Amino acid sequence: MDCLFCRIAAGEIPCTKVYEDPDLLAFRDIHPQAPVHVLIIPKCHLSGMDAVTEENSGVVAKIFASIPAIAKSEGLKNGYRVISNCGPDACQSVPHLHFHLLGGTQMADRMG
Numbered sequence: 001m002d003c004l005f006c007r008i009a010a011g012e013i014p015c016t017k018v019y020e021d022p023d024l025l026a027f028r029d030i031h032p033q034a035p036v037h038v039l040i041i042p043k044c045h046l047s048g049m050d051a052v053t054e055e056n057s058g059v060v061a062k063i064f065a066s067i068p069a070i071a072k073s074e075g076l077k078n079g080y081r082v083i084s085n086c087g088p089d090a091c092q093s094v095p096h097l098h099f100h101l102l103g104g105t106q107m108a109d110r111m112g
């Protein structure tokens with residue numbers, strides 16, 4: 001399968017890594033929308049939130065367990081936002097599950 005984030009996870013396409021373990025990778029978004037904009041992805045291919053099941057949700061739990069430490073290492077002392085866009089209405093542009101970690105600025109109150 002020709003998936004951009006699978007290729008980044010495999011090291012075939014370069015990225016600016018922030019954190020990595022055997023199951024997940026965190027790297028800087030190529031088009032940052034905040035002073036800190038990190039993408040956190042499972043290394044296994046899941047097309048998006050709609051593909052998360054009870055069976056594969058362990059990797060999602062691992063991602064969420066990694067977020068506080070990543071936020072801390074990015075210096076996000078005053079809070080941050082975590083977003084996963086799913087499907088066309090949410091403007092998901094890369095069909096590989098990912099979570100945006102955004103921070104380093106006062107963000108808008110409105111989310112949608």
Ligand code: DGP
Pocket residue numbers: 004015016027028029030031039084085091092093094095
């Ligand atoms: P979304 O629209 O939620 O599917 O977010 C996809 C994000 O992926 C978007 O913010 C831009 C980012 N992105 C797309 N291509 C690349 C790439 O090749 N490298 C990196 N680091 N980020 C990318």
